[in-house]
Amino acid sequence: MKKTTFLTTLIALSSFASASLIDDAKKAGMQPIPSDKKALMKLIDNPKNPLNEAKIKLGKDLYFEPRLSKSNLISCNTCHNLATGGIDGVSAAIGHKWTANPHHLNSPTVYNAVFMDRQFWDGREPDLEAQAQGPMQAAPEMAISQEMAVKRIRSMAGYKKQFKDAFGDANITFKKIADAIGAFERTLVTPSRFDHFLAGDEKALSKAEQAGLKIFIDKGCASCHTGVGMGGSMQKFPIAKPYKYADIGDFKGDKSGRVKTPTLRNIAQTAPYFHNGAVWSLEEAIKIMGETQLGVHLSDDEVKSMVTFLKALDGEMPTITYPKLPAVTATTPKPVTQ
Amino acid sequence: MKKTTFLTTLIALSSFASASLIDDAKKAGMQPIPSDKKALMKLIDNPKNPLNEAKIKLGKDLYFEPRLSKSNLISCNTCHNLATGGIDGVSAAIGHKWTANPHHLNSPTVYNAVFMDRQFWDGREPDLEAQAQGPMQAAPEMAISQEMAVKRIRSMAGYKKQFKDAFGDANITFKKIADAIGAFERTLVTPSRFDHFLAGDEKALSKAEQAGLKIFIDKGCASCHTGVGMGGSMQKFPIAKPYKYADIGDFKGDKSGRVKTPTLRNIAQTAPYFHNGAVWSLEEAIKIMGETQLGVHLSDDEVKSMVTFLKALDGEMPTITYPKLPAVTATTPKPVTQ
Numbered sequence: 001m002k003k004t005t006f007l008t009t010l011i012a013l014s015s016f017a018s019a020s021l022i023d024d025a026k027k028a029g030m031q032p033i034p035s036d037k038k039a040l041m042k043l044i045d046n047p048k049n050p051l052n053e054a055k056i057k058l059g060k061d062l063y064f065e066p067r068l069s070k071s072n073l074i075s076c077n078t079c080h081n082l083a084t085g086g087i088d089g090v091s092a093a094i095g096h097k098w099t100a101n102p103h104h105l106n107s108p109t110v111y112n113a114v115f116m117d118r119q120f121w122d123g124r125e126p127d128l129e130a131q132a133q134g135p136m137q138a139a140p141e142m143a144i145s146q147e148m149a150v151k152r153i154r155s156m157a158g159y160k161k162q163f164k165d166a167f168g169d170a171n172i173t174f175k176k177i178a179d180a181i182g183a184f185e186r187t188l189v190t191p192s193r194f195d196h197f198l199a200g201d202e203k204a205l206s207k208a209e210q211a212g213l214k215i216f217i218d219k220g221c222a223s224c225h226t227g228v229g230m231g232g233s234m235q236k237f238p239i240a241k242p243y244k245y246a247d248i249g250d251f252k253g254d255k256s257g258r259v260k261t262p263t264l265r266n267i268a269q270t271a272p273y274f275h276n277g278a279v280w281s282l283e284e285a286i287k288i289m290g291e292t293q294l295g296v297h298l299s300d301d302e303v304k305s306m307v308t309f310l311k312a313l314d315g316e317m318p319t320i321t322y323p324k325l326p327a328v329t330a331t332t333p334k335p336v337t338q
Numbered sequence: 339m340k341k342t343t344f345l346t347t348l349i350a351l352s353s354f355a356s357a358s359l360i361d362d363a364k365k366a367g368m369q370p371i372p373s374d375k376k377a378l379m380k381l382i383d384n385p386k387n388p389l390n391e392a393k394i395k396l397g398k399d400l401y402f403e404p405r406l407s408k409s410n411l412i413s414c415n416t417c418h419n420l421a422t423g424g425i426d427g428v429s430a431a432i433g434h435k436w437t438a439n440p441h442h443l444n445s446p447t448v449y450n451a452v453f454m455d456r457q458f459w460d461g462r463e464p465d466l467e468a469q470a471q472g473p474m475q476a477a478p479e480m481a482i483s484q485e486m487a488v489k490r491i492r493s494m495a496g497y498k499k500q501f502k503d504a505f506g507d508a509n510i511t512f513k514k515i516a517d518a519i520g521a522f523e524r525t526l527v528t529p530s531r532f533d534h535f536l537a538g539d540e541k542a543l544s545k546a547e548q549a550g551l552k553i554f555i556d557k558g559c560a561s562c563h564t565g566v567g568m569g570g571s572m573q574k575f576p577i578a579k580p581y582k583y584a585d586i587g588d589f590k591g592d593k594s595g596r597v598k599t600p601t602l603r604n605i606a607q608t609a610p611y612f613h614n615g616a617v618w619s620l621e622e623a624i625k626i627m628g629e630t631q632l633g634v635h636l637s638d639d640e641v642k643s644m645v646t647f648l649k650a651l652d653g654e655m656p657t658i659t660y661p662k663l664p665a666v667t668a669t670t671p672k673p674v675t676q
Contacts, residue, residue: 064421072427073416083402083663089410090673098436100675269665281668322658325421327607330619335428337438 018202021210025198028217029226032195033112033315043228044114044186049129049179051186054165059184061162061323062177067152069142071096072335076135076181080110082320085269086188091277092249095135096143097338104249106277111317112265114186115229121275122254123234129182133174146174148333153177155332156325190266190315197312205312212309215302220294224261230313231261240295244288245278265313282307356540359548363536366555367564370533371450371653381566382452382524387467387517389524392503397522399500399661400515405490407480409434410673414473414519418448420658423607424526429615430587433473434481435676442587444615449655450603452524453567459613460592461572467520471512484512486671491515493670494663528604528653535650543650550647553640558632562599568651569599578633582626583616603651620645 034040045051062068063076074095079088086109092100093107105121113119119131135141136149144152153159154172164170166180194213196204205213216222225231237243237259253259259275272278273285283303290298298306372378383389400406401414412433417426424447426432431439443459451457457469473479474487482490491497492510502508504518532551534542543551554560563569575581575597591597597613610616611623621641628636636644 066419066422067427071432073432078411081404083661084404085665089405089666090675094409094411094675098675271666280666280672317662320660322660323421324655327423328427328609328618334618337428337432337436 018197018205018210021214022198022200022202024217025213025222028222030198030222030230031228032198033189033191033228035191035195035199040189044189046127046129046182046186049183051183052166054162055167055180055183056187057184058159058162058166059180059182060320061325062153062181063184064323065153065325067156067325067328067332067335068136068144068149068177069096070144070148070335071337073337074142076110076132079107079135079141082110082188082317085109085266086111086113087270089271091272093141095141096139099140101140101249103251104276105251106272106275108260108262109266109270110185111188111190111315112229112263114189115227115263116232116260118232118234118260121251121260123258123260124254127182128185129179132178132181132185136178149177150174151331151333155329156327157329158326188318190317192265192313192315194312195315205309208305209309209312212305212307212312216306216309219290219296219298219302221289221306224293225264230264232263233261234258235261235293238292240293241291243274243292245274245276248278249276251275264310265315268307268311268314282310356535356543356548359552360536360538360540362555363551363560366560368536368560368568369566370536371527371529371566373529373533373537378527382527384465384467384520384524387521389521390504392500393505393518393521394525395522396497396500396504397518397520398658399663400491400519401522402661403491403663405494405663405666405670405673406474406482406487406515407434408482408486408673409675411675412480414448414470417445417473417479420448420526420655423447423604424449424451425608427609429610431479433479434477437478439478439587441589442614443589444610444613446598446600447604447608448523449526449528449653450567450601452527453565453601454570454598456570456572456598459589459598461596461598462592465520466523467517470516470519470523474516487515488512489669489671493667494665495667496664526656528655530603530651530653532650533653543647546643547647547650550643550645554644554647557628557634557636557640559627559644562631563602568602570601571599572596573599573631576630578631579629581612581630583612583614586616587614589613602648603653606645606649606652620648 034043041051066072066075068075079093080086081088088107091106092104094100113128119125119128125131125134136144137146150172159172160170163172163176167176193204224233224235234254235258237253268282271282272280279285279288286303286306287298290296372381379389404410404413406413417431418424419426426445429444430442431445451466457463457466463469463472474482475484488510497510498508501510501514505514531542562571562573572592573596575591606620610618617623617626624641624644625636628634
């Protein structure tokens with residue numbers, strides 16, 4: 001049995017050429033993160049919230065700004081930690097007063113989130129700017145009111161000028177806070193060797209990685225995990241079989257039972273997996289996806305091969321200078337930790 | 339009354355020359371952070387844990403490493419946030435399971451902590467390396483066992499090489515984890531205009547700042563807030579009068595009732611003040627210190643003048659590149675959030 005699978009893999013390895021695999025991947029809808037800076041800027045920009053250097057810098061400061069939480073202790077970066085793949089490394093997000101997400105939802109990575117069609121697991125928001133407003137206000141997350149968030153930021157020296165530089169006027173509003181954070185998040189993209197491969201460099205992936213990609217396409221994984229984001233569309237879940245860990249949390253997707261397909265970029269960095277963070281092993285996650293979504297049983301060798309491919313999606317994380325934030329003043333609303 | 343104080347200040351302003359004020363400050367024991375890099379390195383180094391580039395880099399990674407907490411959610415930087423003056427901006431530190439410090443102790447800043455004679459409010463540890471072991475293990479802080487901390491770090495790719503580069507051998511131990519963190523913390527010094535002044539540049543402080551410094555010395559503040567750290571020694575507290583907010587928490591200092599003098603460097607960035615974080619206003623903190631420790635009533639103008647001086651202790655924070663930490667593996671102990 002073991003031997004047969006090994007032979008199958010060998011045959012697979014020799015039966016395709018890299019160039020046609022690139023074509024197959026493109027036919028399956030996969031697209032590279034553009035290496036050309038202008039093309040990338042066009043792809044990640046939001047005409048309703050145009051990117052500029054000052055806005056990105058302000059957004060970075062606000063992304064790390066713990067005074068945007070009721071307690072002074074939680075920032076966007078707490079659950080979407082840029083040092084650890086853009087996630088928090090726990091099953092269900094934990095926020096204000098150590099409250100776990102009431103639906104046992106896992107924090108998705110912020111890296112490459114710009115490429116998702118929709119934001120949140122139920123896809124209820126269209127973009128990062130709209131998304132950013134949610135966790136700040138959610139009681140089990142940062143738990144701050146729009147009013148307190150604005151008062152906090154208005155009270156600290158330096159922010160006024162930053163808003164002026166970013167938006168053209170110095171008035172600080174909750175929407176602008178979220179827009180700046182969204183702008184920063186749009187820049188968090190992580191080009192990988194897979195992008196070089198898609199762009200035509202046949203040697204960017206090893207033969208073993210290419211074999212994994214072929215299985216990935218052949219089995220149908222790319223019907224959802226595709227596009228620049230290698231995910232991001234709303235999809236029915238489960239399809240073929242009940243999800244093994246459906247009893248953890250009560251999340252049922254959107255009104256049509258659809259769940260946002262998570263990105264597979266940096267997937268080896270972002271355990272635990274699934275909307276409820278039930279699975280720590282990438283191998284197990286792949287097997288479950290095969291059964292639950294595709295109705296296929298994947299062999300250990302097929303899973304192993306796909307893991308080899310998926311690791312090639314580990315991208316180059318942007319280098320981030322940790323911010324130096326302003327001091328609170330006499331007018332800054334005090335933290336409320338209880 | 340108001341007029342008299344104003345005149346007193348005017349007379350103070352004209353009755354001293356900058357050069358003699360520098361002498362007075364030095365006589366009061368104040369010393370600059372050396373501008374010479376070699377002299378600085380000598381001052382901040384620990385012969386038992388010699389600094390090197392690899393160790394400082396590793397220490398930075400570990401300082402931001404949330405997998406060094408039981409929950410995966412808390413790092414050294416959570417309570418000693420390098421973006422916000424090295425503190426957390428709450429009265430009492432909050433850690434694992436949102437537990438407040440049982441003695442209602444405030445997180446002291448990590449910036450310039452290398453210049454303190456002792457570590458912790460009760461001075462129970464001699465240096466940063468010994469200090470770093472405490473919060474990782476403390477149940478209301480990071481709540482991790484030494485064993486779990488070591489297993490976590492050993493399980494992640496890349497750390498082994500970093501320990502080899504830092505310590506000469508690749509074996510990862512809890513002591514080495516703390517030593518690396520301590521080494522990084524030793525580099526967190528923030529030279530200010532006051533240091534240029536002490537080093538002889540009479541124009542580095544404005545006349546108003548110099549007037550504040552003169553009052554600071556004349557009133558006796560410099561008997562404790564002195565040295566390179568502008569604090570750091572163990573001192574009886576309270577001395578002259580009971581501390582106004584003694585009822586918040588149950589901290590009584592060390593066995594002799596002594597409390598570590600906090601640094602005044604960046605003091606305008608590190609509210610709330612005192613060991614129990616009871617006071618948010620620097621003005622009020624100064625008044626209380628005058629009464630509690632020196633037995634003097636400070637006028638509003640004297641306080642204002644000293645605040646002007648203390649703001650000149652706002653230093654240049656080091657620029658920190660946010661780390662890119664390795665992914666967990668199958669052998670990494672899972673987070674325990676409850």
